[in-house]
Amino acid sequence: MASKRNERLVVLLEEAAWSRAQAASAFNRVAQEGGLLDYTSIGRSHISMWVAGTKPSGAAPIILCQALSRRLKRVVTPDELGFTVPDALAQEALEWHIDPLIALTELGRADLDTGRRNFLTGAVYSVAALALPDEIWWKTMAEEHPAPTKHQRIGRGDVDAVQQLTYAFSRIDQQRGGGHGRKALVQYLQSDVAVFLHGTFPDGQVRSDMFSAAAELAYLSGWMAFDNNEQAAAQNYFALAVKLAAHAGNPPLSGHVLRAMAHQALDLGFHRKGLELSTASMQGQSYASATPREKSLLGVVHARALAASDQRQAAAKALLKAEDDLASASEGIKEPHRTFFFAEASLAHETACTLRIGGDRQGALRQFRRSARTRGDAFRRTHVVTLGHLGAMQIATGGVEEACATWNTALDTMEEGIYSGRARRVVVDMRKLLSPYRRRKVSAVAELDARAAAYLTNVD
Known part of the structure; x- marks a missing residue:
């Protein structure tokens, strides 16, 4: 069957006033700048084939989007080009050369559109995509100031509004978990915030602050996805947040997100990558310019x-x-940044995780107890995760009834309305750890196991 001519691409090339050869030349320049040497030999015949209906593969649609976006001074997406490329989104959206404004638009659409979201949620966390850009990339991103594509004037009040809403979403996440409210956050990020990033700014400071605010919101979406076990989506949003923070010239915020990426990699068992990412978060201005509280967070994840x-x-x-x-x-x-609540309870939790890895069970128990004791009511989701770890350590050291009491407390909190993949994991792990004790007919075990089974039935 003959391919259908791509009329959308024809219209865009005409709007850009490009011949096929000029389009190929612009494409190759973008690929060269991004270090994508496999894509630097595109000729006019390739452009002609794409116009005729052949679908470009790999990163090619994104590169062409960026070339046209520069020419037309507005964001051009693969959809607008007539390309359906959810695979490119999942596999290539983490490439550091992709313009963050294009990545924001595409990622938001994939996350909110039911059909495309099915692909995003089914995508796999990519270890290969964790390779970090070099120093030249960071310098270039901080110095680049994308030309405004809208006449809307963005002021300090707009920055404040984004920060306030980010704070509100973050509080909801801490209270209810990453499975509650993330779609509303993504909708706001893709619509209002994306418009702000395309506007005109009165000065460089307001521009930088707006990109930082957008980066923090993207980071929060990533953290909520991570908490809800949507690992590929989390990885995409973390990468987007790093790029926006780099555009803002905000190294401490970049370090904060790199630390989250390290946390995710460690939780998924990719220890070498976790070390690389946490080491990066501790280097240069990411660490040197951080506050003492932020340095503590970066340091304990590095530990x-x-x-x-x-x-x-x-x-x-x-x-x-x-x-x-x-x-x-x-x-x-x-x-x-507004999503930062690191304090004694969080330090104790991460310290306990570190001691547990090193085989210090008693030290880990003390630190998990310290975390549970000092955690405030505003952080119910994280409190549940800590109680899950504490119960696991208690049962590992022979304290079966003590573990049951701890896990019952965790279930009390979860039944108040926590929507979190990590919290659900607590219950799944709880039942596995209780399994060897079921035959002993310990009443506390039987009651807790039944309660845990009922909970999983209700949430699944």
């Missing part, structure tokens, strides 16, 4: 990555430094 890589002495040293950094934090030091 966990070191422990997972069998560097136990270095991990112990990093834990002590993280404790010192948090101790030096004060209420008078303003944190640079």
Whole structure:
């Protein structure tokens, strides 16, 4: 069957006033700048084939989008080009050369559109996509100022509005879990915030602050997806957040997101990549410009990555430094982003995870208890995760009834309306760990197991 002529691409090439050869030349320039050497030999015959209906593969649609976006001074997406490329979104959207404004539009559409979202949720977390860009990329991103494509003037009030809504979404996430409200967040990011990023700014500071606000919102969407076990979506949003933060010239925020990426990699068992990402978060201005509270967070995740890589002495040293950094934090030091709530309970939780990796069960127990004791009511979702780990450590050290009491407390909190993949994992793991004790007819075990089974039936 003959391919159908791509009239959408024809219209865009005419709008750009490009011949096939000129389009190919612009395409190759973008590919060259992005270091995509496999895509730098496109000729006018390729453009002609795409016009005739042949579908370009790999990163080619995204590169052509970026070339046309530069020429037309507005965002051009694969859909507008007449290309249906959910595979390119999943496999190539994490490529660092892709313009973050294009990535934002495409990722948001894939996340919100039911048909395309099915592909996104079914995509696989990509270890290959975790390779970080070089120093030239960071410098170029900070110096690039995309030309405005809309006449809307964006002011300080618009930045404040994004920050306030980000704070509100973050509080909901901490209370109810990543499965509650993320679609509303993505809708706001893709519509209102995307428009702001295309507007005109009174000065460089407002522009930088708006890109930072957008980066933080993208990060929050990634963290909520991670919490709800939507790993590929989380990875995409984290990468988008890094690119937006780099455009804003905000190294501490970039480091904050790289730390989250390290956390995700460690949780999924990719220890070497987790160490690479956490090391990157500790380098340069990402760490040097961070507040003491932020340094503590970066340091304790780095400690966990070191422990997972069998560097136990270095991990112990990093834990002590993280404790010192948090101790030096004060209420008078303003944190640079609104989604940041790192305090004693969080440090204790991550310290416990690090000690558990190193085989220090008693130390891990003490730290999990410390975390559970000091966690405030505003952080119910994270409290459940901590209680899950604490119960697992208790049953591993012979405290069966103590573990049952801890897990019952976790279920009490979850039944109040927590929508979280990590919280659900607590219940699944709980039942596995209770399994060897079912035959012993311990009443506490039987009652908890029945309660856990009923919970999973209701949420599935």
